[in-house]
Amino acid sequence: MALLRRDALVTGQLLRLVLLHTAWEVGSGQVSYSLLEESKHGTFVGRLAQDLGLEVSELVSRMFRMVSKGRGDYFEVNLQSGVLFVKSPVDREEVCGQSPLCAIDLEVIVDKPLRIFHVEVEIQDINDNAPAFPAPEKNLFILESRLPDSRFPLEGASDADIGINSLLTYKLSPNEYFSIDVKKNNEQRKSLVLLLKEHLDREETSVHNLLLTATDGGKPELTGTVQLVITVLDANDNAPVFNQSVYEVRLLENASNGTLIIKLNATDLDEGINKDISYSFTNSFNPNVRNMFSLDPNTGEVRFKGELDFENIRLYEIQIEATDKSTFPLTGHCTLVVEVLDVNDNAPELALTSLSLPVPEDAPPGTVVALISVSDRDSGDNGKVTCSIPPDLPFQLVSTFKNYHSLVLAEAVDRERVSEYKILVTARDEGAPSLSASSSILVPIADVNDNAPAFPQPVYTVFVKENNRPGAHLLSVSASDPDVRENAFVSYSVVERSVGEQQPVSSYISVHSESGHIYGLQPFDYEELQALQFQVSARDAGFPSLCGNVTVQLFVLDENDNAPAVSPPGSGRGSPGPELVPLSAGAGHVVGKVRAVDADSGYNAWLRYEVQEAGAAGPFRVGVYSGEISTTRALEEADGPSQRLVILVKDHGEPALSATATVSLSLVESPQAVKWDSRQRVGSEGPLVDMNVSLTIAICSLSGLFVLVIVVYVGLRCHRGPEVMCGPGKATVVCSSEVGSWSYSQRQSRNLCVGEGTAKNDLMVFSPNFPNSAENGGKEKQQEITPNLCGTL
Template sequence: NETTSTGEERNRLSHWLLLFTFCEVGSGQVHYSVTEEAKHGTFVGRIAQDLGLEVGELVSRLFRVVSTNRRDYLEVNAQNGILFVNSRIDREELCDRNPVCGIHLEVIVDKPLQVFHVEVEIKDINDNPPTFSLREKNLFIPESRVLDSLFPLEGASDADIGVNSVLTYRLSPNDYFTLDMQINDEQIKPLGLVLKKLLDREETPELHLLLTATDGGKPELTGTVQLQITVLDANDNAPKFDKKIYKVKLAENSLNGTLVIKLTASDMDEGTNSQIIYSFARDVSSNVLSKFSIDQMNGDVRVIGQIDFEESKSYQIQVEATDKGIPKMVGHCTVLVEVMDTNDNVPEVAVKSLSLPVPEDSPTGTVIALISVSDKDSGTNGQVTCSLSPPGPFTLVSTFRNYYSLVLGSPVDRESVPVYELVVTARDGGSPTLWATASVSVAIADVNDNAPAFEQPSYTVFVKENNSPGSHIFTVSASDPDALENAIVSYSLVEKRVGERSLSSYVSVHSESGKVYALQPLDHEDLELLQFQVSVRDAGFPPLGSNVSLQVFVLDENDNAPAVLPPHSGVNPMAELVSQSVNVGHVVAKIRAVDADSGYNAWLSYELLPEVGVERRPFRVGLYTGEISTTRVLEELDGPRQRLLVLVKDHGEPPLSATATVSISLVDSGKALKASSGVSRSMASAGKVAAALDLNVYLIIAICSVSSLLVLSLLLYVVLRCSEPSQAVYGPGKPMLVCSSEVGSWSYSQQRRQKAFSGEGGAKSDLMAFSPNLPPCSGPADSVQQQAMGQDHSAKVGFRNSY
């Protein structure tokens, strides 16, 4: 027997689960059903499986269930994806007497964001017995009432719905009354007692009957009321209304005092027995009493409270007309008040879920937020449509009933618009239209989509030589329109070889500030132009970067004194033999000197130093040639030997100088001829050497010619495009003329210049690059530029061969 009982219980349990649980998937919605009063843990459905979700991914994808009800009646086990009952569900408490009762669930999963809608229907069970408004009802019935007289009774009510609320009545056995429960055209069951046997107050002054109401549920539930019937004597006719049932329509929000209906009853008696007093039935609900009133004398039913369609759509009012006879006689009617809806509720907008901030590289179609709208009104008044403003990259997409998704419709760029302030407007279909708004702030998250950039593709920098080690020579600056770490930039050198040394041995760049430093003193004579690149990278992932080129020109300073070349250098120079019969202007010697500097700093001039006691010398020296020639005919008074001191100085600021000593011996013509023949023999012996030197000189002249052209071209470019401040000049900028007062030099060369030198031996070539005398730098920049351009084109390069 125990085995059979256990099997039957299992079958009943399986049948029970199949009966109240079903699942339907379609149109993006899942339906389940469960009976009310189900125990905690009762299985409802495999929600994860029915929605097509992997049970193992529920936790990682932040699976959550949001209920539109205030209480969490249902819960989902995140380990197995099963939906079960979490707390007691009372259908009558949740949905009152609505025929359809359900709980709407929103299932939200992230990564990516998905929203599902689940409807759980709450099935009614017969858990509420019929109830009467009174435990005991007193009826006063005159003995003069005729057979088949009807005495209305207030029926019982059942909070359940459907079959569970269908009531049947039975009356305790008696000889006088039966129950009348016929259904009329208005689908209302008037319950009453029908007199089947004439009453006799003397025989039976009182009757005690039991009225039982039974519902249609399984199992059946019952309710009872005691009927205390007092038999009265006299007044034979009760007041009578024109209709048993009156139907009226009343607009919600009607003002207090609004007339609902004017009731009129008549009594066939005369005198006091025909005077009628109107009132609501004793068992009318408190809700009716708070909304309506009736005038006892004229039967006017008026509004005294707030009529709200959303609170109650109809009212059923039992009205009595009582005469003043003895005993009193009562007539009954029912007033059915249908409340008409008006558009008095503003739509409600709620943002359910937000996925913020939105990365600026998000693809179109990305769901940003879930928005729900609702309206308590009904019909057209409760139909809500949504719109989005201002127009932009976001759109609203209707997903399910009154739910909308805020979707990315076009690409966004944080550098253009970092935050979008959106307004969602919900409008109903009533007249006049009511609307509500909700603000949504959508922030755009930055991604590293912009490389840092310099203001210019290249920079030209001028630095004077002999700078102090570690001196700041320039600052590069790059900007990145991204944000946070994507906008943090760092600088570095693009390493390369400069001759036999690495670039990092000359310069360095600060990684944060972009300041470029010279690590060692720069020497114009060793390095005139340093070209390199600085790289900038941001801190994003992956990092982006760019490069900028720097041209650092090392400006010459007058740091090298002229050097006199042999044979006129040293303490004991070689003596020059000069015949006393030479003509005026005869060149007796030539001073050769070189200067390691360039430009004005290397432009040498010669002058003869005066000697104490000598008033008028027969010799002079060329200012720029260094040639010593006679100024008059030589005389015996001049003496046999002359010692000349020649000052060689450059044009730098301040000028540097050196001295050359020239020893001249005056001889007669015969000795000069012998010396000349001796010199000729010595020169003949050196002929081969001189021929080889001449070939080298010609090669040097050709190289110097090409170099000079390049020097002049670069000089013209520098004059037009650059200007030099006191310490360093940063370019490019507006072209300015380079003056001697500004840079301390008459010219500038970007190439290694050829050194001019002089001395004895074969034919030598002197390369001199002269610039015309320039006026002081003043006046408008344009005129200076034009003057500099004209003068640079007129500059000449001369080659002078001297022997």
Template sequence: MVDLIVSDPGNRHLLLFFLIFAAWEAGSGQVRYSVPEEAKHGTFVGRIAQDLGLELAELVPRLFRVASKDHGDLLEVNLQNGILFVNSRIDREALCGRSAECSLHLEVIVDRPLQVFHVEVEVKDINDNPPVFPATQKNLFMVESRPLDSRFPLEGASDADIGPNALLTYTLSSNEYFSLDVPTTQQQVKPLELVVRKHLDREEFPELHLVLTATDGGKPELTGTVQLLVKVLDANDNAPAFDRKLYSLKLSENVPNGTLVITLNASDVDEGLNGDVFYSFSSDLSPDIKNKFYIDHKSGEITLIGRIDFEENKSYKIRVEAIDRGYPPLTGHSTVLVDVLDVNDNVPELTVTSLSLPISEDAQLGAVIALINVFDRDSGANGQVTCSLTPHVPFKLVSTYKNHYSLVLDSALDRENISSYQVVVTARDGGSPALWATASVSVEVSDVNDHAPAFAQPEYTVFVKENNAPGCHIFTVSARDADAQENARVSYALVERRVGERALSSYVSVHAESGQVFALQPLDHEELELLRFQVSARDAGVPPLGSNVTLQVFVLDENDNAPALLPAGAGALGGALGGARGELVSRSVGAGHVVAKVRAVDADSGYNAWLSYELAPGAGGARSPFRVGLYTGEISTTRGLDEADAARQRLLVLVKDHGEPALTATATVLLSLVESGQAPQAAPSRVAVAGAAAAALVDVNVYLIVAICAVSSLLVLTLLLYSALRCWAPGRGAASVEAKPPVVCASAVGSWSSSQQRRQRVCSGEGPPKADLMAFSPSLPQGPNTPDHPRQPNPDWRYSASLRAGMHSSVHLEEAGILRAGPGGPDQQWPTVSSATPEPEAGEVSPPVGAGVNSNSWTFKYGPGNPKQAGSGELPDKFIIPGSPAIISIRQEPTNSQIDKSDFITFGKKEETKKKKKKKKGNKTQEKKEKGNSATDNSDQ
């Protein structure tokens, strides 16, 4: 420590030397100055800013301030030059009494960042207090018979100063009767005594006037005096005597009133009244002692009548007297020295100042939060205080100076976990039992933006029906931010992207505050089945944080598209879409013969695109010989035709979907009944259809047709050779000729197809099919396809196909070239629900069921075997080569291995039945004439 004593302003070199050392001490965070008491206002104490290493320019911005616990106005700092100066009168005796050390403790606090410095200013004593006697005059009574060297104790003077300024010397005015016995420093309890040097003679000098002077050791010296009046008495020449000159004892503080302190004992050798002694306190005893102690005049017992406090006074020196009742009375003197013992009766005091609150959750470790000062008025172990914190808090106490602590951050904070702490500081002294005190510090943690908004799940699936109202609410996204206030205020926005040729914002929008998602326009399932986009959530922190969530909006189909009729294919007799369709029907056809087919598509999906066909009530009359397939649209005969049937049949076919409510379309079919010689053969017409398809293929790509024909020829040649070898194989009987298998329809035996046709091309009829493959399984002959005897499906195969209802409908399979043979000849067939059977062994066709399911999936199954049908597990008996008019027929060999002419393969030629061979007549001219008539009738229709 460096002491700077400003007592001589002229000694500048010494002052400069002390300032240099004070500045060096400031580097360690502790500065000490000295100032004399009673210094004038403005007296220089020290350059405190410079010594603490602070810049003058930062004193005001950093809120430089000086704090003192009890004497904050004695010293002040000039913020312009950083000089500590005396602000008001400093009285050392008022501050510290007679304590050897006296200093002012200052706390220098600066903020931004928070720093604390401790400064001690020692107050130097000056000789400003003269010696003071208890009274200005003291009366002494002395018997003239007093022997020489008789001693009379005198109360000495007291000096409020300390050190040399309080070192007193005594002198007695010049006389021949008395001298002064002054005790040395080692004899502090020995009183100042007046010693008789010459016998007194009352008749010569009944009274003597003396002056006792006390001089201190200060510069300049100060003195104090007391007048001594000595009265010379006669008679009683033996004074009472105490058994001890000094009584020393110890007494604990806070003992109750009435406690016996000591019992005095004095005796007088005289007799009678001259030997009768009573006790009293010395007349010059201080009032404080008289208020705390009481002496019994007869017994000499001293008892406690007031509270004694170690913190107020650590010892008491009591002057006592024993006086006889002689005349004149004689007095004996003694001293009682009472030492007060400290008791742990003071609770530690806690002071919390300069709180840096609230504290940010990203504050650095070691950041100062509060300053804590602890004080205990007790002494020794009773005054030794230790501080502690409540457990499990991210703070700790760091001792800075003596009983001064700083509350600092010890571990990282997380406001989202704990937003505030109630820190309790406990100060406990070392007494027994120990006393303690607590101070509570509420530490609030301020938020920083360290959490991004979070959605409950990364992706949401939303189902919306098409044709919704514009601006309807379809979903609400919600993100939670663990932060607080602005850092937790979340706003939502679309993550913009392109949906086809349009921007995402033209379809949907998101409310920035609520997160509600709105559809800005009606959605169309046929245009957009799935809308996938992202919504971002961003908080208002600095910098902002955000996250995204994905929304999958499935547009559910509604029955908003009516079935649409398709125009007739190449080679068919018919008109444009929605017009009447015409067909020539021979009167010789039997029941179940397909005479025409109505084709329609539906732009919807699922059940909404599942079409059924039925004849309008009254169409064709009550005895109409025609019926329409419920799901195929095929118009077939229900019985054989006769002469009673009208030559022209007008059928109104209703095409209806399965939506709610169902939508319908109507098709008009005109049938002309002609004789068998006039009716064009069904098989050639079908071959002509295939030929037209081949011609269309030639228009598209000649080389492709040539390649297909070459491959087809090679396959046909191979099959011819294979069939010829089988036909000429030994063991075949004539019975096989009669068992010629018919060509089976797809609805009866099942089929599989693979098509690459696009919906647009199917609907518009552009070009031939790209690549289609059809296969048919064999079956035993079946009876006529009537309502009473429906054809059963062949359960030989099990498969599934993905077809778009309405896109890959019957027209697609028909364009793909799936042919079937019925009682009336080959026709076209596609697998629909009509091929299902209520029997569990039969095949089934299942349309998609339920919203949200892929409406393009249709499943066709065949059962494991139908006991009502035979021939399961056999190979197909007919193949159709895509793009070629050839129909390849393969007959399997029966078990009897009989040879049949029909086992040969024919190309581009219809197989004629025996019945038709018998009816064939006329010459080529007649046939040309009949064909011309048929053409004329068709044009009329």
């Protein structure tokens, strides 16, 4: 059957040859033949001698010879019959590739006389090539969340034949999820798309194996197949999408290596790593064509890197995919069509004729920065030039008049953000494809004083011990200014205000104008000033100058610089005299009390009482923390008519300071009022003091009420904000013992609220522990009193 079909084709071909010969006889004068490709050796082509009007008997004598013009030695002439026949089979795809017209030119030369004849043998295509896919298997990854009618581009098969023999149809193996859609973009190419018909379910079927078959239009039909392995991804994100599905670019055939063809742009609606996109050629991209183009995976820039030949290939169709960087990547596809143009024109010329630099950062939009002139030696559309600059710059190009453009400021600039701009001005003509020239303009931004000095923190806190030496360095503040030169030169000063009794802040501290060092001008006295809050101003040297302020909180720490002071005598008693002690007094009888205060605070104001000469105390003792003088046993006449005690009062500071009080006691038959004789001194005797029990109770009541008010006030102040400086206030804290003894530190209370914590003060009130009398006349054991911290205020 195949031989009969072949003979029928040969017979039809012979008829065509007769018709062509007749046409040649009438018209052109050039002999043309037609021959099926792959014809065997000896196949008849035509009666060449007869068609050329030559006598067969003269072919040898006239030195008949035939020459093939660069297409190989495929034909031969029988000099005995003048018949042109096939010497070796002709493969049209090897000789002419995809060219629609394939002809082999022959030259026939005879001598005597010399004549040259042109003979053309057209090679007709037969269906001897099956469709072929780029790869036997194609892997696709599709989200199960993709909607029906989603389209997935596929690279179709190619057929080396032409005409109807290369006209391909596609068929997909039967399935319920996918179908094939073929669209004809233009006369030269078709796009093949895999169409999703139904929702995918990865849990039901995770992989679909489909067979795609391509069939040509020849007789007999030939087919090619590719295995589609479709993996369903269990993810819910968005695939990258190009701003267009097909990019068409024209490129000169003499384009230089590295020429940027296009910068592709794909976007992804996801976030994070799922939004990062990598560009690549598809795996089925022709390796020979791949060597001619490069694709930057990060920027999407496609560049030319080979050699183009307009006469060989006029069109490149490149499949490009954009893949995100998630664990289960998704892919978007586009087609880049590069059309090669056989033109060669001149690039534009660009010149900067005027510059107005630098540009002040407060320059208004519309300020002209540079004047640019462009020209092109070409004419027509190739000589029409447009200028452009990269996007996302605060500049724009404005066409002023023919061949001139102004570079103007489009929006406000900030030198502290960008100090200079390198602008690439591109001039491009309107040729096809267009040529361009570029020039860089460096535009520096001039500084203006638009930034005030700023401190790194809103509040500085420093603790200084009292009695500091004058001129001592307390702390340093520093402000920064992002401006430059004089606009960034910062000087420091104190914001003046009154402290206390109309004393200016500058009488306490000074600030070095250049370094920001803060010095104390005089010794601080904790008993007069516990906290000092002031502001330091930082001012630049710009015009007009700008400034910023910071708050400094200075806290004075107490030192033990005040000795205890014994209260003056005579309070609540009559005329001075010795203390009368009844002889009938038993053990533990209170005969008097020494009262003293200390101007310091905390441990420095915590007082301790003791008899200076313990051996001379006799039957008396003094409370360690209460100052009460009591008997240690029952009095006897042998104790003498009078006793003299020297009481030493010491604080707990480092080093400790002290004072003494001398108490005279007279033993009588009946009790009388106690009389004190005290003299205050450090290391010497002091006068005795007395205090009425009612006065003690009144002071304790008033002090307790005042402390309660302070606690409520501090609580309200601390509740207002995260950082509040509570102002100074007088606070007298009194702690009373069971028998009315008391000691207190009357100082100004300093409260500091930090964050959301409670305010704390520096007062500590101590309650004494009293000795217990031994039963049945046993010895009394004196216990030292342990200080207890009163509630935090």
